[in-house]
Amino acid sequence: MINSSFFTKPQMPYSIALSVNDISAIGTPTINITRKGNVPTKEQGRDKERANYSLSELDAEVDVNIYVNITMSPNSNVTQLTLKRKKICRQGQPQRKSLEEESVLADASAMVASSNPFYIMIGFASCAILLVSLAALFCYYRSQKGHNPDVTNSYAGVTSHLSSSKAGQSFLRVDTPNHSSTISKTGSQYWSFRRLATPSSLQGTLIMPVHNNTSSISDLHHASRLSDQIMELSVERRRILLRxxxxxxxxxxxxxxxxxEDRNNETNSSSSEVMVKTVSDQASKMxxxxxxxxxxxxxxxxxxHVLNVIAACIDDPQRPLLVYPLMNKGNLKLFxxxxxxxxEGQVHTLLTQDxxxxxxxxxxxxxxxxxxxIIHKDLATRNCVVSANDDGTLLVKITDNALSRDLFPNDYHCLGDNxxxxxxxxxxESLLKKxxxxxxxxxxFGVTFWELMTLGQQPYFEVDPFEMGAYLRDGYRLFQPINCPDNLYDIMVCCWNAVPEERPTFPQLLTFLSEFYTALGKYI
Structure with missing residues (x-):
């Protein structure tokens, strides 16, 4: 049993996370210090704990990583350490379920952390390597103290991005009209949620992608947030009936x-029609x-006009269910x-006004x-749903892109970057520079509008996906659809301006199309 502690005189914010590449061989490891907080200012008492064991299910060589973020001062960047080791697992031999024997043991109450501290159940840490690394960090800090005398609490997270008709088409090289507008480039911005511990029922399901044999702390935090969200929407499987x-x-x-609707299991509980997304047994964990x-x-x-998820069921982690309000006409592209x-007459007849x-x-x-x-990044008719109202009008909502790659494989391509x-x-700029x-x-949206006017035709059908970058650089764009008014096609072309700042904003597009819609109604 190895017990250790670490401390430093000035307060320095830290965060720590663990990962392994084969959880089935080594089990689910834990670390018994808080995931985020401040390094203690004095040495803490050592709490001894007994390590728990389980039998390994297979022979494997497991890669173990520990990630540590420490902020030295308000004027310095976050220092990130990635510590690696290998663990040999033999089938039938005891393996540790927790890291008490090889991890840092510190008094959790000494950490000045956010409320409701929780433990990340991913990874395996080496105590000796961690102590040496913290000592090196402390020495580095002492050497830098003269340059940054006013050391106060600061913390900066490490961020990463978890990321038809087959008739011939002619492509036009167009001179893009100059409708200048100011575009606010927000980049890839997302939501903030409460960060709670990953529920045990999801630990075998939520596997964040690993790039270059490392996993960022931001990815692990995202997994925790996702688990929190799913648990808030969680319902029992008996409440969902598939039709x-x-x-x-x-x-x-x-x-x-x-x-x-769950009303204490009353027989007269109400119900609502829904759409349910799920996966078959063929789906991998990723x-x-x-x-x-x-x-x-x-x-x-x-x-x-946004379809949000209203319930989730994870009773079977390999076949989770996500529940949405039902739109009676289904997917917009298929519609x-x-x-x-x-x-004619069997399906809804669509006019230009529609x-x-x-x-x-x-x-x-x-x-x-x-x-x-929120940047959607995958706006298309396949990621919209439609419903017909009693008066014959159509209600359309934007959806997420979950399962779209599998449901519409011809709309997605891999350009050698996996x-x-x-x-x-x-x-x-998204295609060439991401x-x-x-x-x-x-x-x-310009391409989506083109899909609408062609009733779901495939854009750039004859262009090889690997040649799309060159086509766009050379100024080629989609042709004007048959029976598409010039004013509407001009709006599409404005959306395809090579300079992002020259494209119209969505509020401007709303004004343009609203005026056209009003004028169109006068002649119908």
């Missing part, structure tokens, strides 16, 4: 269903994790294609998302 299968991919499944991450992206959002190819109304509703939803500092992206909807902001969502 008709609406869509299906290789592993993705979308059902219509019933969500039963695909399940991505499904949950993307499916919860609209969590807490409340807007007439448009039915209207195009089905005999299509402009749909575009206006999408714009209103995007204005709301941008006001909430990332499946909606290449033909991406702005030129830059995303409000103006890149405007570009995607």
């Amino acid at each position: 008709e299968k609406m869509q299906e991919g290789t592993f993705a499944q979308v059902y219509s269903g019933i969500l039963i 695909q399940v994790s991505l499904f949950l991450i993307e499916g919860m992206s609209m969590y807490t959002l409340q807007h007439r 448009l294609q039915k209207c195009k190819f089905s005999p 299509l402009v109304s749909i575009a206006l509703q999408i714009i209103q939803g995007m204005i709301y998302l941008h006001r909430r500092k 990332e499946n992206r909606p290449v033909k909807w991406l702005a030129i 830059e995303f902001h409000q103006a890149s969502d405007v570009w995607a």
Whole structure:
């Protein structure tokens, strides 16, 4: 049993996290100090604990990483350490379930941390390496103290981004009209949620992607937030009844269903019609994790034209269910294609005024998302749903992109970077530089508007995905759809300006299209 402690005279904020690459071989490790707080200013007492053991299920060599962030002073950047080691696991031999014997043992009450401290149950740490590293950090701090005499509490987190008709088409090289506007580049900004401990039922499900054999503390924090959100929406499986299968991919499944209101198990409990997204047994753990991450992206959002998740069920961690309000016409892209190819009279007949109304509703939803500092990054008709009202009008809502890659595989392509992206909807800067902001969502809206006017035709159908960057750089854009008024096509072209600052904003688009919609109504 190894006991140790660490301290420093000035207060220095720290955060710590652990990860392993094979949790099935080594079990779920823990560390018994708070995940975030201040390094103690004096040596604390040592608390001895007994290590728990379990039998390893397989022979494996497990990579173990410990990540430590320490802020030396308000004027210095965050110092991040990544400590690595390997653990040999033998089948049938005892393995540690916790890190008390090889990790830092410190009195949790000594840490000045945020309320409700919690333990990250990912990783395995080496005590000796950690002590040496902290000593080195302390020496470094002492050497820097003369340059930064006023040392106060500061903490900066480490951030990372967890990220048709087959007829021939002609592509036009257009001179983009100059509708200058000021674009506020918000970058990839997301929501802030309470950070609680990862529920044990999700620990085998929430696997954050690991890049370059390391995992950032920000990714681990995101997993904890995601777990918190799912638990707040959690319902029992008995309350969800699956009915008709609406869509299906290789592993993705979308059902219509019933969500039963829980009223102390009364027989007269009310119910509501819902749409349920889930996965089959063919889905990998990484695909399940991505499904949950993307499916919860609209969590807490409340807007007439944004579809938010209303319930989740994780009774079976390998087949989680996400529940949404039901839109009776389903996916917008499939709805448009039915209207195009089905005999007249069997499906809703769409007029130009209907299509402009749909575009206006999408714009209103995007204005709301941008006001909430959310960049969608995958706006398209496939990520919208539609419902017909009693008066025949259509209600459209923007959705998350959970399972879209599997349900619409022809809309996504991998350009050799191991990332499946909606290449033909991406702005030129997003495609070439992976830059995303409000103006890149405007570009995607231009392509979405083109989809509306063509009733779900595939954009750039004849262009190889690997050639899209060159096509856009050379100034080529989508052609004007048949029966599309010039004014509407001009709006699309403005959205495809190569300079993000020259594209219209969504409020400007709302004004343009509202005026056109009003004028169109006078002639109908």
